[in-house]
Amino acid sequence: MILRFNSCFCALALLFVLISSEQTVAQVDTFEFDNDVQQQRFRTLSDELRCPMCQNTNLSGSTGGVAEDLRREIHRMILEGMSDREIEQFMFERYGDFIFYRPRLTAQTVLLWFGPIIFLLIGGLVARSVFRRAREVGETEVALNDDQKARLNKLVGNK
Numbered sequence: 505m506i507l508r509f510n511s512c513f514c515a516l517a518l519l520f521v522l523i524s525s526e527q528t529v530a531q532v533d534t535f536e537f538d539n540d541v542q543q544q545r546f547r548t549l550s551d552e553l554r555c556p557m558c559q560n561t562n563l564s565g566s567t568g569g570v571a572e573d574l575r576r577e578i579h580r581m582i583l584e585g586m587s588d589r590e591i592e593q594f595m596f597e598r599y600g601d602f603i604f605y606r607p608r609l610t611a612q613t614v615l616l617w618f619g620p621i622i623f624l625l626i627g628g629l630v631a632r633s634v635f636r637r638a639r640e641v642g643e644t645e646v647a648l649n650d651d652q653k654a655r656l657n658k659l660v661g662n663k
Contacts, residue, residue, distance in 0.1 A: 535579045542582050549578050549591060552606070556599050 537543040550564035557570040563578070574595070581591050592604075601607040609617055648656065 535575075537579075538583070545588060546575075546578060546582055549582075549588060550575055553578075553592075553595060553603050554605055556603060562605070 535543075535546065537546065547564065551562050553563045553574070555561045555563055555566035555568055555571040555574070557568040558566045561568075561571075563571045563574050578591060581594065586594075595603045596608075601610075601613060607613045607616060615622075
């Protein structure tokens with residue numbers, strides 16, 4: 505019985521190692537840069553730009569073909585001497601605001617940027633109104649006639 509348990513455990517452990525090792529093998533891009541500043545710019549841009557194919561993964565964390573192409577394109581543009589602003593503009597023209605994790609502030613993205621604050625303020629005003637009405641209702645005194653007082657005392661147990 506113990507031998508059977510150990511062999512099953514070993515088989516499961518081996519299967520786990522095989523599955524997890526396949527997932528941990530990721531493609532590593534090796535780009536050559538003239539200096540550390542260019543390399544840092546590449547890393548920053550790759551971290552700040554979203555992969556259009558992967559939806560919610562940055563370019564540096566994606567193994568998709570589109571992400572590889574975009575990393576190669578960023579590398580080429582950095583070596584050509586383009587500024588970060590020019591590279592971002594190129595990506596924007598090609599993929600729109602979706603490429604940025606932090607979209608630019610434009611007429612189309614105003615609600616995206618300020619919507620949470622607006623909804624928080626509206627929620628605060630609604631909560632304030634609800635609490636004010638509840639307080640007003642709680643502060644009003646209810647006048648009871650003698651029959652109602654007697655009935656209340658009977659229910660409460662007072663004489």
